[in-house]
Amino acid sequence: MSSDFKINDLQLKYLELETLLDITHELNSFDQIPVLLQEILIKSCGVLNASSGLILIEDDNSDVLHIGAHFNIDISVLKGLIFNKRKGIISKINESRKALNITIEDDSFLSKTQCKFGLIAPFLDKKNLVGVIILFDKESRKGLSAFLDSDANMLSAIASQASVAYNNIKLIENIKEAKTFNDNVMQSIVTGVFTTNLMGEINHINRAATAIINLEKDLVLGNHFEYVFGSNQFITQLINKCELESITISESQILLECNGRSTTVNISVSPLMNDLGQPIGSVVAMEDLSNLDKLKSTFKKYVSKQIVDQILENEDHLNLGGQELEVTTLFSDIRGFTSMSEKMSPKDVVDSLNEYFDKMIEVVFKHNGTLDKIIGDALMVIYGAPIGSNNDAERALLTAIEMQQKLEELNVVRMTRGQSPLEIGIGLNTGKAISGNIGSKVQMNYTVIGDAVNLSSRLCSFAKAGQIIVSESVFSALKNKSNFAFRELTPIHVKGKEDAVNVFEVAYFKNDSFSSIEEKYDQIEHFLISNLPGHLVYHSIDHIRDVVEKSELYGRLENLSEHKMHLLKTAAWLHDIGYIWDEKAHEARGCQFAKEFLPAWGFAFDEIDAICEMIMATRIPQTPTNLMQEILCDADLDYLGRDDYFMISDRLLMEIRRTNDLNSNDWKKLQLDFFNKHQYYTASANSNRFKGKQINAQKIANKN
Amino acid sequence: MNDFITNVKENNSIVIIETNGYLNNVGGEAVSTLVYEKMAQGKTKFLINMASTKIVNSIGVSILIEIIEKLQEVNGKIGYYNLAPIVAKTFNIMGLTKYSTVYETEEAAVNEL
Numbered sequence: 001m002s003s004d005f006k007i008n009d010l011q012l013k014y015l016e017l018e019t020l021l022d023i024t025h026e027l028n029s030f031d032q033i034p035v036l037l038q039e040i041l042i043k044s045c046g047v048l049n050a051s052s053g054l055i056l057i058e059d060d061n062s063d064v065l066h067i068g069a070h071f072n073i074d075i076s077v078l079k080g081l082i083f084n085k086r087k088g089i090i091s092k093i094n095e096s097r098k099a100l101n102i103t104i105e106d107d108s109f110l111s112k113t114q115c116k117f118g119l120i121a122p123f124l125d126k127k128n129l130v131g132v133i134i135l136f137d138k139e140s141r142k143g144l145s146a147f148l149d150s151d152a153n154m155l156s157a158i159a160s161q162a163s164v165a166y167n168n169i170k171l172i173e174n175i176k177e178a179k180t181f182n183d184n185v186m187q188s189i190v191t192g193v194f195t196t197n198l199m200g201e202i203n204h205i206n207r208a209a210t211a212i213i214n215l216e217k218d219l220v221l222g223n224h225f226e227y228v229f230g231s232n233q234f235i236t237q238l239i240n241k242c243e244l245e246s247i248t249i250s251e252s253q254i255l256l257e258c259n260g261r262s263t264t265v266n267i268s269v270s271p272l273m274n275d276l277g278q279p280i281g282s283v284v285a286m287e288d289l290s291n292l293d294k295l296k297s298t299f300k301k302y303v304s305k306q307i308v309d310q311i312l313e314n315e316d317h318l319n320l321g322g323q324e325l326e327v328t329t330l331f332s333d334i335r336g337f338t339s340m341s342e343k344m345s346p347k348d349v350v351d352s353l354n355e356y357f358d359k360m361i362e363v364v365f366k367h368n369g370t371l372d373k374i375i376g377d378a379l380m381v382i383y384g385a386p387i388g389s390n391n392d393a394e395r396a397l398l399t400a401i402e403m404q405q406k407l408e409e410l411n412v413v414r415m416t417r418g419q420s421p422l423e424i425g426i427g428l429n430t431g432k433a434i435s436g437n438i439g440s441k442v443q444m445n446y447t448v449i450g451d452a453v454n455l456s457s458r459l460c461s462f463a464k465a466g467q468i469i470v471s472e473s474v475f476s477a478l479k480n481k482s483n484f485a486f487r488e489l490t491p492i493h494v495k496g497k498e499d500a501v502n503v504f505e506v507a508y509f510k511n512d513s514f515s516s517i518e519e520k521y522d523q524i525e526h527f528l529i530s531n532l533p534g535h536l537v538y539h540s541i542d543h544i545r546d547v548v549e550k551s552e553l554y555g556r557l558e559n560l561s562e563h564k565m566h567l568l569k570t571a572a573w574l575h576d577i578g579y580i581w582d583e584k585a586h587e588a589r590g591c592q593f594a595k596e597f598l599p600a601w602g603f604a605f606d607e608i609d610a611i612c613e614m615i616m617a618t619r620i621p622q623t624p625t626n627l628m629q630e631i632l633c634d635a636d637l638d639y640l641g642r643d644d645y646f647m648i649s650d651r652l653l654m655e656i657r658r659t660n661d662l663n664s665n666d667w668k669k670l671q672l673d674f675f676n677k678h679q680y681y682t683a684s685a686n687s688n689r690f691k692g693k694q695i696n697a698q699k700i701a702n703k704n
Numbered sequence: 705m706n707d708f709i710t711n712v713k714e715n716n717s718i719v720i721i722e723t724n725g726y727l728n729n730v731g732g733e734a735v736s737t738l739v740y741e742k743m744a745q746g747k748t749k750f751l752i753n754m755a756s757t758k759i760v761n762s763i764g765v766s767i768l769i770e771i772i773e774k775l776q777e778v779n780g781k782i783g784y785y786n787l788a789p790i791v792a793k794t795f796n797i798m799g800l801t802k803y804s805t806v807y808e809t810e811e812a813a814v815n816e817l
Contacts, residue, residue, distance in 0.1 A: 007766050007798055015762065015797045022790065043790065046759040051728060071759075072726050139729040139763040 016154050019047040023158055027165035033057070036169060037069035040162045041133065045071050047158075048151045050135035051144065052115065056083050056090070057123070057131035057166075065090065065131060073136065077112045085129055093122050094129045099152035099159065104136065119147035121159035125167050133159050192265070192286040195272060196239065198279070200224045212288050214261040225284075232256055235267065242269040242282050253289065264289045327384035328396040328430040328474065329453045330369065331460035332360065332403060334377040335423045352414075353377060356422055359410050363402045367395040372447050378460070382448050385435040393430050393477040397484060400426045400468045401508040427459025429471040451496070458494040459503060468506040475504045485531050485580045507531035507580060517566060520601055521548075524573040531580045538652040539579050539586075548572040550635035557684035558631060567607055568628050570598070571614035572635060587619045621677065630681035634689075637678060641689025645696045671700045708734040710756070715814050718749040727760035727791075732767025739771050739782070748780030749817045753810065755786035765798040772803045781805075783813045 023043055030036040037055045045053045054075075057068030065083040067075055085094050089107040093100060099121035104110045110118065115136035123131035135155065137144040147155075186193055192209030194202050202220050210217050213228060220228055229235045235256065238249050248270040256263045266287040274280045334356070341349045357374060364371055364381050368389075372380040381399065383392035403426065411421035431452025438447050455471055463469040470478075470486070478484050485507035491500035507530055529541050551572040555565045578589030591612035598608045610628065617629035622637075624630040639648045649671065656662055662670070675697040680686045708731040711722035719742050725731060739750055750771075768782070775782055785807040787795070795801050807813035 007762055007769070011798055012762055015794060018793060018797060019790075022793075042759045045726070045728075046761045046790070046794070049728070049761045049763050051730070072728075139761060141729075141763060141766060 016047050019043055020154070020157055020161070024161050027161055028168065030165065031169060031172065033166065033169050033173070034068065036162070036165055037131075038071070040158065040165075041069045041071045044133060044155060044158050045135060048119070048135055048147065048154060049139045050119070050147075051137040051139050052113075053133065053135045054078075054113075055123075055131060055133050058085075058129075068131060073113060073115075077114075078109070081109050081112070083109065089118075089120060090129075090132060093120050093132055097122055097124065097127075097129075099156040101147050101149070101152060103146075110134070116144060117146040119151055119155055121152070121155040123159055123163045123166055125163065125170075130163070130166065130170075133162070190288070192288060193283065194220070195281055195283045196225050196243075197281040200226065200239075200243075202228060203281070208288065209284075209286060212256065212258070212261075212263050212265060212286050214259040229256075229258070232258070238267065238269045239282055239284060242271055243279065246271045246279055256286070323435060324432050325385050325388060325435045325448070326392075326430065327382050327388075327433050327435065327448050327452070328393045328428060329372075329433070329448065329456040330379070330381040330383070330396050330400055330426060330428050331457045332379045332381075332400070332424050332426045333460050335425055335465040337377040337422070340420060348419075352419070352422070356407075356410065359406050360403050363399055363406055366402070367399040369395065369399055370446075380453075380457075382435075385433075385448055386446065393428075393474050394481060396428050396430075397468070397470065397474065397478060397506060400428060401506065404466060404468065404508060423465030425460055425463030425465060426468045427456050427461070427463055427470070428468070428474050429453075429456035429459060430473040430477060431455070431471075454496060455494065455501065458496075462492055462494070462503065468508065470504050470506055472502040472504070475502075487531065521569065521573055524577070528573075528577060528580075533579065535658055536579055536583075536655060538648070538655040539576050540651075543648075544573065544576055546639065547575060547632070547635045550638040551632055554631045554634055554682055554684050555628075558627060558682055560628070560631070564628055567610050568614065568631060570594075570603075571611040571628075571632055574611065575615045575618050575632065575636065587616050590615050622681075624681055627682070631685075634680050634682050634685035637680075638685065638689060640675065640678060640696060641680075641685075641692030641694075642696075643692070645692075646699070668700060668703060672697065675700065709738060711753075712738065714747075715751075715810070717747070718751050718814055718817050719747050720751045720753060720810065722753040722756070724756040727754070727757050727764035727768075729761075729763045729767070731757070731760075732764040736767050736771050740774065743774065743778065743780065748775065748778050750775070750780070750782040751807075751810065751813045751817065752782070752784045753786050754784055754788070754791060757791060758788045760791050760794050762794075762798060765794060765800055768800060769798075769803070772800075776803075781817050783807050783817055785810055785813050 023040065026039065027036065030039065037057065041053045041055050044050065052072035053070070054067065054073060055069040056065035058064075059066055063085040065085060067078065083090055085091065088109060089100075089102055099119060102110075102118040102120055104113065104115045104118045107118075113136060117137050119135045119138075121133050122129050123133065133155065135147065135151075138147045138151065139145075186204070186206040189206065190208050192206065192212040194205035194209045197203050201222055201224055203222075205213075205217055205220050210220060213220060215228065225239055226236050229239075234251075234254060238251065241247075242249050248268065250266070250268040252266045254265050254267050256265050256267075266289060268285045270283050270285075271279050272281040272283050341352075344352070356377075357379070360379060361371055364379070367383075369381040369383050370385060372382050374380075381396070383396040383399075389395075403424065407422060407424055414421055429452055431450070433448040433450035433452045435448045436446070438449065452473075459469045459471060469489075475486050475488075479486060486504040487507060489503050489505055491502050493500050507527065525541065525545070528544060532539070532541060548569060551568050552565065555568050560568060574590050574594050576586060576590065577593055578586030578591075580589075582589040594608055594611050594615070598611070599605075603611070613625075614629050614632045617624045618633055618636045622633040624633045639645050653662065653667055675693065678693075680689055680693075708723055708725050708727075709721055710724045711720075713720050719739075721735060721738060723731065723735065727735075735752065742750070772782060774780075781804070783805045784795070787806055792806060795806065805813075805816070807816065
């Protein structure tokens with residue numbers, strides 16, 4: 001009986017074969033390399049009676065192997081050792097590519113295991129060594145022994161099978177890794193991408209595309225693109241055309257309507273090819289333009305389109321973080337709106353404000369201001385942030401002037417509707433302020449803060465209806481600009497400032513294209529009264545009124561047409577307006593003003609030229625070249641032949657003596673000389689004033 | 705008890721040995737030593753719970769055969785339960801199951817032994 005108990009070679013061979021078959025069957029069921037290696041090692045040890053074992057496996061991209069599996073061995077003794085493919089026993093197996101019986105003590109590393117005998121077999125990927133399996137100390141009832149040649153064959157067979165399984169798992173891992181990488185790339189890109197197969201079924205789609213399509217991924221995958229894009233025939237036609245003709249097609253600004261969501265997209269459809277260049281479907285890329293549009297529309301609420309485009313072109317210009325910038329801030333406020341609104345229905349209040357803000361913000365954006373905030377009926381506008389320029393103060397003041405002028409236009413419309421006119425006061429200041437996104441996580445707004453901003457607000461409060469009040473910093477920046485006129489006011493005390501603050505009122509021309517001719521003349525007169533410097537006692541509003549009156553008189557006498565009368569009177573009103581800005585070259589400055597403002601009053605360019613030529617003809621010595629110019633020249637010096645000459649000439653002397661220390665004799669000589677050189681050009685002036693002029697000349701000559 | 709044998713208990717005069725790890729020369733020797741000690745104490749029925757032994761080699765099997773031979777001399781028996789498929793297969797190929805029994809559960813083993 002006991003002989004029946006002995007394990008014979010046949011049984012062992014049977015066991016080896018069964019184990020090899022098991023390994024062959026099972027290896028392909030593993031999908032994780034560590035599990036596979038451990039299973040191979042355990043079974044190898046078991047079937048070949050090894051007391052322990054070790055699998056060393058490759059590190060990616062290096063010649064070093066690391067411990068991939070171990071069985072029944074203390075690996076702490078191997079910790080820190082580098083198993084190099086090109087060194088020791090591993091280099092031998094790398095060369096032989098077949099299982100070898102080894103004596104462990106010959107290998108400096110493996111000898112640390114305290115084992116005696118070894119059997120090593122390679123794991124190969126094609127011809128490359130990717131790992132080794134090492135079994136230690138063959139067991140027998142007599143003790144440990146070296147492995148047999150038949151064991152080497154068996155281990156070779158196992159290692160060969162294991163290599164296939166290992167390489168398969170590795171391949172699958174690489175494919176998975178590549179797929180994950182591709183998926184991550186696909187999911188992370190903001191362009192919507194999906195692919196279709198030859199059947200037209202969508203087989204891949206990224207997150208951005210599902211957002212555009214407004215469908216869950218699961219509801220898209222596997223469905224035909226015509227099912228998904230049924231209501232967007234243009235897109236299905238693009239994909240069909242791409243598939244039929246194997247060409248890439250791109251279209252811009254396509255409105256895509258999917259599942260209740262409308263999105264504007266740029267779309268590109270390209271054929272997908274396999275390695276052999278055969279079509280296998282299409283890839284569709286959709287760029288969602290709505291975010292860009294949202295960004296633009298969000299920005300456009302605060303800055304002009306021009307600034308939005310500048311920001312989008314170069315974000316480096318954008319200063320949204322906290323920093324100190326020099327800015328000009330503009331505050332405007334409707335005067336008396338609260339009491340006005342108490343008499344209005346809530347809807348009228350809202351409608352009035354919306355209409356008013358529409359007009360004002362249009363002006364703000366025209367001058368590239370940044371709309372900071374609307375507070376009730378007040379506006380706060382920034383110049384110099386988030387993008388600064390070298391003319392921030394100038395643009396701010398141009399905005400303020402145009403706001404006042406636009407309001408006049410709006411008021412004409414309001415009055416025709418029976419509504420009360422609106423009046424605003426505006427304050428401007430330039431100075432350092434902290435700019436940035438300020439607020440809480442819930443609501444954060446771009447704004448500027450600081451003393452300079454506060455002063456601007458105080459100046460706005462100080463401004464009366466129709467006034468533009470600027471600080472000294474704005475005045476200093478713009479005083480040499482010929483297109484602005486300032487009048488210094490009494491310094492004011494503002495909250496938060498110990499010393500009185502110097503303030504200036506800005507003279508501006510009320511630009512009202514809706515009013516009648518007479519109303520326009522009234523506006524010029526009002527503008528002249530408000531802005532002519534007080535020291536001009538001769539070139540005053542009285543003189544201008546006189547010239548206007550005499551121009552009309554001589555124009556009638558000379559039988560000018562109504563059209564020419566209109567041009568003549570306008571020239572008369574404007575002939576000394578240049579004194580507001582530039583006394584020496586006031587005629588030229590008056591012409592500049594006429595050219596800037598008269599187009600808005602409906603004057604044609606040739607009419608404005610005629611007006612300017614009249615103004616220039618009054619420059620001493622007068623040089624008229626046509627009747628209108630002659631009339632204006634005569635009107636300008638009409639008083640030379642009038643009884644009030646000496647009263648008027650006294651004012652001229654006072655004005656001259658402000659800058660010229662003229663004595664009586666000089667003055668007498670100057671007058672006589674002027675009288676001698678002067679002539680009236682028109683028959684009517686000569687008829688009216690020639691005699692009086694001679695009398696006045698005689699009186700001057702007779703003076704001591 | 706060494707590392708291979710993790711627990712020894714008795715149930716209805718049957719010595720139940722729990723093993724852990726490789727049933728090889730070392731593991732087999734640990735089991736045989738214990739069994740022979742228990743036999744010296746008069747125990748004749750042994751049951752091995754091999755839930756934690758996932759691999760066995762022919763040396764381990766041959767030691768089990770030696771134990772079976774010794775037990776047969778005293779009309780003793782040995783059985784096994786909780787075998788991993790590979791272990792069960794090895795026992796089968798090696799002829800072990802001709803002279804000893806593999807049980808599904810401890811309860812079944814205790815009832816039959």
